[in-house]
Structure formats: structure tokens, C-alpha cells
Amino acid sequence: MPFLTSFFLRFETRRAGAYMVHPMDLGRWIIWGTYALILLLVPLVFTSSLSQTLLSQMGIAIIVCLSYNMLLGQGGMLSFGHAVYSGMGAFLAMHTLNLVSDGWPLPVSLTPLVGGLCSALVAVVLGWVTTKKAATPFAMITLGVGELVWAMALMFPEFFGGEGGISGNRVAGSKPFGISYGPQIQLYYLIAAYTFVCTALMYAFTRTPLGRMLNAVRDNPERVAFVGYNPQVVRYISFIIAAFFAGISGGLAALNFEIVTSEVVSGYRSGAYLLFTFLGGATFFFGPILGGILMVLAFVLLSEFTKAWLLYLGLIFLFMVMYAPGGVAALLMMNLRLAAFGHLRRLWTCYLGLAGTALVALVGAAAMVEMVYHLQLNVAMGPELRFMGATLNAHGVSSWFGAVYTTVTGVGLFELCRREFVRQWGQANEDIEQEIKRRETA
Amino acid sequence: MTHAPQPPALQLQDLRKTFGKTPIIRGISMTVPAGERVGIIGPNGAGKSTLFHLISGRIEPTSGQIALNGQSIVGKKPYEINRLGLSRSFQITNIFPKLSVFENLRCGVLWSLGYKYTFLKFLMDLDDANDRAQELMESIHLDKKRDTLAMNLTYAEQRTLEIGITIAGGAQVILLDEPTAGMSKLETRHFIKLIREVTEGKTLLTVEHDMDVVFGLADKIAVVVYGELLAFDTPEAVRADARVQEAYLGSPVTSTSAVSAQEA
Numbered sequence: 001m002p003f004l005t006s007f008f009l010r011f012e013t014r015r016a017g018a019y020m021v022h023p024m025d026l027g028r029w030i031i032w033g034t035y036a037l038i039l040l041l042v043p044l045v046f047t048s049s050l051s052q053t054l055l056s057q058m059g060i061a062i063i064v065c066l067s068y069n070m071l072l073g074q075g076g077m078l079s080f081g082h083a084v085y086s087g088m089g090a091f092l093a094m095h096t097l098n099l100v101s102d103g104w105p106l107p108v109s110l111t112p113l114v115g116g117l118c119s120a121l122v123a124v125v126l127g128w129v130t131t132k133k134a135a136t137p138f139a140m141i142t143l144g145v146g147e148l149v150w151a152m153a154l155m156f157p158e159f160f161g162g163e164g165g166i167s168g169n170r171v172a173g174s175k176p177f178g179i180s181y182g183p184q185i186q187l188y189y190l191i192a193a194y195t196f197v198c199t200a201l202m203y204a205f206t207r208t209p210l211g212r213m214l215n216a217v218r219d220n221p222e223r224v225a226f227v228g229y230n231p232q233v234v235r236y237i238s239f240i241i242a243a244f245f246a247g248i249s250g251g252l253a254a255l256n257f258e259i260v261t262s263e264v265v266s267g268y269r270s271g272a273y274l275l276f277t278f279l280g281g282a283t284f285f286f287g288p289i290l291g292g293i294l295m296v297l298a299f300v301l302l303s304e305f306t307k308a309w310l311l312y313l314g315l316i317f318l319f320m321v322m323y324a325p326g327g328v329a330a331l332l333m334m335n336l337r338l339a340a341f342g343h344l345r346r347l348w349t350c351y352l353g354l355a356g357t358a359l360v361a362l363v364g365a366a367a368m369v370e371m372v373y374h375l376q377l378n379v380a381m382g383p384e385l386r387f388m389g390a391t392l393n394a395h396g397v398s399s400w401f402g403a404v405y406t407t408v409t410g411v412g413l414f415e416l417c418r419r420e421f422v423r424q425w426g427q428a429n430e431d432i433e434q435e436i437k438r439r440e441t442a
Numbered sequence: 443m444t445h446a447p448q449p450p451a452l453q454l455q456d457l458r459k460t461f462g463k464t465p466i467i468r469g470i471s472m473t474v475p476a477g478e479r480v481g482i483i484g485p486n487g488a489g490k491s492t493l494f495h496l497i498s499g500r501i502e503p504t505s506g507q508i509a510l511n512g513q514s515i516v517g518k519k520p521y522e523i524n525r526l527g528l529s530r531s532f533q534i535t536n537i538f539p540k541l542s543v544f545e546n547l548r549c550g551v552l553w554s555l556g557y558k559y560t561f562l563k564f565l566m567d568l569d570d571a572n573d574r575a576q577e578l579m580e581s582i583h584l585d586k587k588r589d590t591l592a593m594n595l596t597y598a599e600q601r602t603l604e605i606g607i608t609i610a611g612g613a614q615v616i617l618l619d620e621p622t623a624g625m626s627k628l629e630t631r632h633f634i635k636l637i638r639e640v641t642e643g644k645t646l647l648t649v650e651h652d653m654d655v656v657f658g659l660a661d662k663i664a665v666v667v668y669g670e671l672l673a674f675d676t677p678e679a680v681r682a683d684a685r686v687q688e689a690y691l692g693s694p695v696t697s698t699s700a701v702s703a704q705e706a
Contacts (some may be wrong), residue, residue, distance in 0.1 A: 209552050209568070210561040212541075216549045219538040225520040226498065226530060228553030228611055237559055 035199070039192040043185060052184045054296055059191035060252045061292030063198045065280060067245035068273045073282035074206060075238050076218030077131075078139045081146030082246060082273045087265030088122045088149070089115035089247025091160060094168050094254040101172040108173050108181055109190055112251030119247025123240040131235035134221055146267050153262035165261030168254070181255065191252050198245055203285055205241065214238045272299075275317055281329025290328045308373050312366075341435060343428040350424055353417040361410025367392060367403035449512030451476040451615050451645035452497070452528075457506035459489075459496055459669075466492050467503070468669035474662075476511075476614070479646040481660030481677075483653075485689075489669040490649045491533060494619050497647075498530045499523040510615060525553065529613035533620045533649075535600045537607060539593035543584050546592050546603055548575040550610025575610070581640055582606040598629045605637060615645045622655055634659055657681075665689070 043055055064086050071077040093115030100106050106114070130141050153160040160166070171182045181187045205211045213234045216224050221231040254260050263269065272295060280291020302309040324331050338344045367387055371394040374385045383395040392399040452474040459467040466489045474480055484490050495501045497508055499520040508515050515523050538546050548565070551574045557563070565571070579585045582602050587595060592603060601621065608616060621637060622630040634655055637648075650656040656663060656677075663680040665672040667689045673680050680686055 204564070205561055207564050207566065208561040209557045209563065209565060210559050212545065212565055213549060213552065213559070215541060215545075216538045219540050220536060222500075222520075223536045223538065223607070224549070226524055226536075227550045227607065228521050228524045229559075230519070230521045233559060237561070241561070 032200070036196055039196055043188055049184060052188055054300055056184065056188045056191050056256050057253075057296045057300065058293050059188070059195040060249050060256060061276070061295045062195050062289050063252070063292075064246050064249035064273060065277045065288035065292040065295065066199060066202050066285075067242045067249065068277045069282055069285075069288040070202065070205070070214075070238060070242040070245070072274070072277055073284075073287070074211070074218065075214045075235060076134065077235065077239070078135075078274070079142040079270070080139055080267065080274065081130075081142035081144075081149075081270050082242075083265050083267070083269035084126070084146055084149045085119045085123060085243035085246040086250035086253070086273075087260075087262075087269065089119040089250030090254040090260045090264050091166070091250075092118035092247070093251030094166055094260045095159075097168040097170060097172065097254065098166075101169060104173070106173065107176070108170055108255070111255065112194060112248045115251025115254065116244045116246075116248035119250065120240050120244040122247075123243030127236050127239040127243070131232055131239050134217070134231070134235065142270075143267070146265075146270055149265050150262070150267065153265055160262050161260070162262075165259050165263075167259040170255045170258055187255060191256070194248060194252055198248060199289070202245060206285060210234065210237060275313075279317065279320055279327055281327025281331075283326050284329040284333060287327050287329030290332075294328070306366075306370065306373075307377065308369050311369060337432070338428055341432045343431060347421070347424055347428065350417065350421040354414065354421055357410050357414035357417050359410070361407055361414055363388065364403050364405070364407030364410055368400070368407065371399065371403065448476060449509070450474055451478070451511060452647070453507075453509040453512075454497070455507035455509075457493075457496060457508065458504045459492055459501070460504045466669050467496065469506070470666070470669070470671045472664060472671060472674050474645060474647065476645050477643060479641075479659060479661045480648070480664055481656035481662070482647060482649045482664045482666060483651075483656055484666035484672075488666045490666050491619055492669075493666065494530060494617050494647075494649060498528065498617060524611065524613065527613045528615040528617070529608045529611055530617035531604045531608040531619055531621060533623055535597075535604055537592045537600060537603050540591060542589045542591055543595070543603060544575055544579060544588045547578045547606050547610050548572065550607040551575050551578070554611035578606050578610055582636060598625055598633070601625065601633065602636065605640065609640050609644075613644075616641055616647070618646065618648045620649050620651060622650070622652060630655060 039059075043052055046052075046055065064082070067086075068079070068082045071079050071082070089112075093111045096104075096106065096111045096114045097108065100108060100111065126145055130138065130145055133141065154162070170187070171180045179186055181190060213224065213229055216229075217231045217234045224231045224234065250264065253264070276291040276295035276298075277288045278291070279294055280289065281287025298309065298313055302312065306312070320327065326334075335344060338347065370385065370387050371392060374381075374394045375383075378385070383393050385392055385394060392403075450473045452472075454470055454472050457467055457470045458465065470493065482490050482493070492501070496503045497515075499515065499518050499522070503516060506516075510523065510526055510528055513526065515526065515528075518526075538549060541549065548571055551571050552558075552568075555568070555571050555574070557568065557571065576585075579588060582605060584599060584602060584606065587599065592600065595603060601624075605618070605621060608618070618637065622633055625633060630652060637646075638659065646659075648656070648659060650659075660677060662675060663677050664674045665680060665683075665686050672689055673683050673686050675683070
């Protein structure tokens with residue numbers, strides 16, 4: 001795979017912002033073309049109404065996670081209040097939508113943009129204080145601002161709609177070419193268009209002077225001040241831009257759900273953005289795209305499977321922070337690198353072992369979690385529950401023994417596999433380092 | 443034709459800094475004409491680095507005046523002072539670790555070329571910034587490491603990059619805080635040659651511990667002891683100064699012989 005190899009030889013040295021000077025190459029066209037094609041074709045593959053709903057929400061989540069990563073991954077700003085901006089965008093887009101229903105001559109498709117612009121305005125006001133400091137003080141201030149807006153949401157029911165939120169009807173105003181955005185599929189394509197354009201714009205941002213100085217501020221704000229830039233201004237402008245995209249995402253959510261409640265500005269929501277941006281991978285531009293997809297899958301699908309979904313989510317998060325702090329994106333790229341140098345083959349038995357043993361451990365642990373949840377929540381329904389085709393007795397010794405035994409066995413075998421994997425992984429990467437050195441000197 | 447006399451590149455007047463009740467800088471006055479190279483020496487804790495922090499705006503003086511090209515810069519922020527043409531390096535390496543060598547230098551170049559906070563232009567289209575960064579990279583001999591992340595450079599390379607970032611913006615007054623700290627003798631020799639090359643024609647202030655370095659690099663030596671300027675003169679005069687020998691170089695007899703031994 002000479003193409004892949006040369007890509008990764010460049011990638012080796014170019015990640016974390018060391019791009020450019022070369023003209024747009026073919027690879028980039030292929031990547032963006034594929035992205036557009038996926039957005040375009042995916043509802044033709046998954047045609048059920050559930051998948052259309054999911055896909056719409058994924059587009060919305062992708063935009064907001066990417067905007068969050070402008071702060072987290074590119075600017076080193078750990079925000080606990082990003083939902084303030086997506087949420088304000090949602091409210092303002094909803095009010096705009098209702099004005100359109102009342103006869104304002106604005107196309108419905110532009111209401112998310114209005115949401116984005118309004119969010120940017122909110123960020124202009126709140127952002128200067130927020131970006132005054134970096135690192136921990138920044139995180140604390142975002143938390144404070146988040147609480148402030150959350151409290152205001154309950155204080156001003158005229159604007160935020162109180163407990164019931166405010167609702168609207170997205171079938172409003174003119175209908176060019178018969179597009180009313182009534183059917184979900186029409187709205188999906190609007191969301192997909194926004195997703196593509198926003199992704200492209202946010203990617204473009206990473207290659208501008210401000211985008212690069214944002215990386216510099218992340219790395220070393222003091223040094224930035226000594227090369228002529230005010231680090232706070234760099235953070236502030238970037239913060240406003242991130243809020244703009246978050247607002248667009250909120251506006252799209254308003255169109256999608258046709259209702260906005262105060263929950264959208266909550267700290268809980270902000271936490272979800274942080275969690276899934278991190279899970280997707282903050283060190284790569286495309287990481288949050290994966291994060292957005294995971295977010296929707298977890299919130300909509302995982303919560304259908306089990307009542308204990310938040311617990312599982314917490315476990316996954318813990319596991320990722322400890323073993324894969326680069327998120328899914330970093331895992332993917334590390335393996336692609338291995339594949340490019342032809343070393344992935346020797347690892348696949350390890351992966352098989354890891355997956356198998358992890359599954360065993362997971363089944364055991366999940367059985368226990370489900371039994372505990374069953375005991376706590378479904379006492380009236382008796383001690384028996386169905387779990388993966390088997391009937392467990394939450395009061396029965398054998399069920400508990402079986403679950404514990406499965407877990408312990410799984411964890412033990414997993415640890416053995418993990419050690420072997422770590423050894424082989426290190427070996428493979430060492431070989432690659434040597435290969436690169438060899439090519440450099442050649 | 444008469445020219446208005448050029449103001450000194452840097453002028454300090456009775457500069458003082460007190461931390462709590464402890465005076466660190468106790469009234470330093472000195473004038474550095476444009477183009478002069480000044481080596482600042484003094485024992486540990488004499489206030490050399492604090493002096494640099496005051497001049498570069500990292501901390502504010504308690505009292506006194508600092509003028510850059512005749513303009514007062516007291517109370518200005520580091521980035522404002524930098525825009526007026528003063529740049530500095532740090533004793534502890536202060537670079538952008540997760541950016542490549544090229545990106546580090548380009549970050550140092552951007553403001554001086556007037557790009558400010560723009561996000562409506564692509565970096566790859568900024569030919570002047572890219573050319574300047576490339577030139578710089580070649581002049582500090584790091585062009586082979588163009589795409590290496592700064593954190594993966596060797597220590598000596600990182601120190602070199604630090605100098606590169608410092609001179610990137612084209613500042614005419616350069617402050618180097620112990621540029622050769624932690625380097626081997628051989629590395630130091632190369633490094634001093636490099637500093638001499640890249641700061642040609644600029645006003646240079648260097649804090650140094652290594653006597654060889656200072657006496658080789660500077661037109662004038664400033665000796666700072668306990669926050670005061672003990673001497674400010676040519677290397678020869680400073681070396682001969684009895685007070686300096688006593689305060690800094692040790693007892694008069696041995697120090698003279700030590701210095702001349704190094705010289706030989």
C-alpha cells in the first residue's frame with residue numbers, strides 16, 4: 001500500500017497542526033468527497049423512520065461536538081458550559097421560527113443560521129469574561145456561566161418557556177420547490193447540508209492564522225504573548241466562532257424536535273458534549289465526528305436496551321480515559337498506521353483474543369448490573385429476569401455465582417491477552433520507527 | 443544635514459522592584475545604544491532574570507522608568523512591548539511543544555507581517571510568512587527538522603528553536619535569558635556563533651553564567667549584584683574592576699588569573 005504508507009510517513013510528522021504549504025492534494029479531495037457522499041447516501045441505505053431520526057440527530061451532534069473541540073482539542077479550553085451556546089441557539093432559532101410562522105419573510109432553512117448568529121452574540125457578551133483565564137480558571141468560569149444561564153432559564157419563562165419549553169412548527173413560510181421540511185427526510189438533507197458546510201468551515205479555520213495561534217495558545221499562552229499576540233483575544237475570537245457553530249447545531253435541533261426546553265442549556269448537556277468529544281478523540285479534527293455519532297447511538301439506542309445505560313457509559317468513559325486518552329480517532333489512526341506499514345496482520349489474533357475475553361467479562365458484569373437494577377426497580381415483577389436469552393434469578397445463588405464466575409474468568413483472560421497485546425504492539429511500533437529511520441537515511 | 447539624535451534602544455532609569463517587602467531590583471539605571479551587545483552577569487539571585495521580566499513586561503516595576511527607543515513601556519503588556527520591537531527568550535525552554543518546528547517559527551512571524559487575528563486567509567497562501575519562516579529555519583539550521591514536533595527535538599535543538607522564535611518577528615531589541623543554560627561546552631560554542639550570526643546589527647542583552655560566553659559575545663558587560671548595577675563597562679574594564687572581582691568573580695587575585703586562564 002504505497003499510497004497509504006506515504007500518507008502516513010507525512011502524517012507522522014504533520015499531525016497536531018503542522019500542515020500546509022503543499023497544495024490541496026488528491027487525498028483530501030477523496031476524503032471530503034467520501035464525506036459528502038456518505039451524508040448524501042446514508043438515508044438511502046437506512047430507510048426506516050427511526051434511522052432517519054437518528055441520522056438527523058447525528059448531523060446535529062457532529063456539528064456541536066466539532067464546535068466543542070475547537071475549544072477543547074484546538075484551544076486547550078475545557079468548557080463545562082458549551083450547552084449554553086447550543087441551547088441559546090436553539091431557543092433563538094425557535095423564536096425566529098415562530099416569527100416566520102407569524103409571517104416573517106425568512107426561509108425556514110435559515111433559522112439555524114439565525115440561531116448561530118445569536119449564539120455568537122451571546123458569546124461576544126459572555127465570552128470576554130470566560131476567556132480571561134485559561135486552564136482550570138477557565139473551566140470554573142464556564143461552569144459558573146452555565147449555572148447562571150440555567151438559573152435564568154427558570155427565571156424568565158417568557159423567553160425559555162418554563163417547564164414546558166417552547167414549541168413551534170417547522171412547516172412555515174414559503175415552500176420553495178415544494179420543500180416544506182415536513183417530512184423527516186427533507187429535514188435530514190437540510191441538516192446534512194449544514195453538517196457538511198460547517199465541518200468544512202471548521203476545518204478551514206484550523207488552517208488560518210487565528211486557528212494556528214489557537215493551537216499555540218493551547219500549547220503555551222505565555223510564549224504567544226511574547227510573539228505579539230494577546231492570548232485572551234485569540235481565545236475570545238475562537239470562543240465566539242465555536243459558539244456560532246454550536247448555535248447552528250442548536251437551531252437545527254429546534255427544527256428537528258420542534259420543541260426546546262430549558263434542558264438544552266443544562267450542565268448535563270454540556271457534560272455530554274465533553275464526554276463524547278473526548279470519546280471520539282480531541283486530538284484529531286475528525287474525532288468529534290465519531291463522538292457525535294456515538295453520542296446519538298448511546299442516548300437513543302443504548303437507553304432503549306437497558307435502564308443502566310448511563311452506568312455503562314460511565315464505565316466506557318473511565319476505560320477510555322485510562323487506556324485510550326486519544327479517543328476512538330487516535331485508536332483508529334494508530335491502527336491505520338500499523339496497517340500502512342503492514343504490521344496489522346500480526347496483531348489480529350491478539351485483537352480477537354481481546355474482543356473475546358472482553359465480551360465474556362462484559363456479559364458477566366452486565367448480568368450482575370442488570371440483576372441489581374432488577375432488584376431495585378422491578379421488585380414487583382418477581383426475582384426472574386430475561387438476560388440475553390437466558391433467565392436469571394436475581395435472588396438465586398447460581399445466577400450470581402455464574403455471573404461472578406463469568407466476570408472473573410473474562411477479566412483474568414482479558415488481562416493475559418492485554419499483556420501479550422501490549423508486548424506485540426510495542427514490538428510492531430518499534431519496527432515502524434526503525435523503518436522510518438531507515439527510509440529517512442536512505 | 444543634521445539628524446535628530448537617535449534615542450537609545452533601551453533606557454532604564456532608577457528601576458525598582460519589590461516583592462512584598464523584599465527589594466529585588468534596587469535602582470538600576472542604564473542606557474543601551476542601538477546595536478550594542480550587552481552581557482549581564484551576576485551571582486545567583488542577583489535579579490538578572492527579574493530585570494528581564496521587568497523590561498519585557500512579564501512583571502511590572504514598583505517604580506522607575508523603562509524606555510524602548512525613547513518611548514516609555516512601563517505598564518505595557520508583553521504583546522504590546524513585543525509589537526514595539528522587543529523580543530525575548532526564556533531561561534526555561536518556552537516553545538510550542540505540539541507544533542512542528544516550522545509552525546513554531548511561523549507563529550513567531552505572523553504578527554510582525556500584519557496578519558493579526560485573521561481567520562479569513564489560509565496560512566498556506568501567506569507566501570511572505572512561509573518564506574520568512576523557511577528562511578529562519580535555515581538560518582538556525584533546523585531545516586532538516588521542519589516537520590518534527592518541537593517536543594521531539596533534542597534539548598539543544600529546542601534551545602535553538604527558542605532563539606528562532608525570539609528573532610522571528612524581526613524585533614530590533616533582543617533579550618536572551620541564559621541561552622546556553624544546560625548545554626555542553628561544544629554545543630555552547632556552536633550556539634554562540636549562531637546567536638552572533640542571527641542577531642547581527644541588533645541590540646542584544648544576554649544574561650549569562652558562562653564567562654567565556656559573555657566576554658566573547660558582548661561589547662559591554664553589566665554586573666548586577668543584589669539588585670544593583672555594580673558596573674557597566676567594556677569587558678576589559680569590568681574584568682579589571684576590583685569591586686566586581688570581589689563581589690562576583692571571587693577574590694581579586696584568583697579571579698583575574700581564572701579569567702585570563704580561560705582567555706588563553
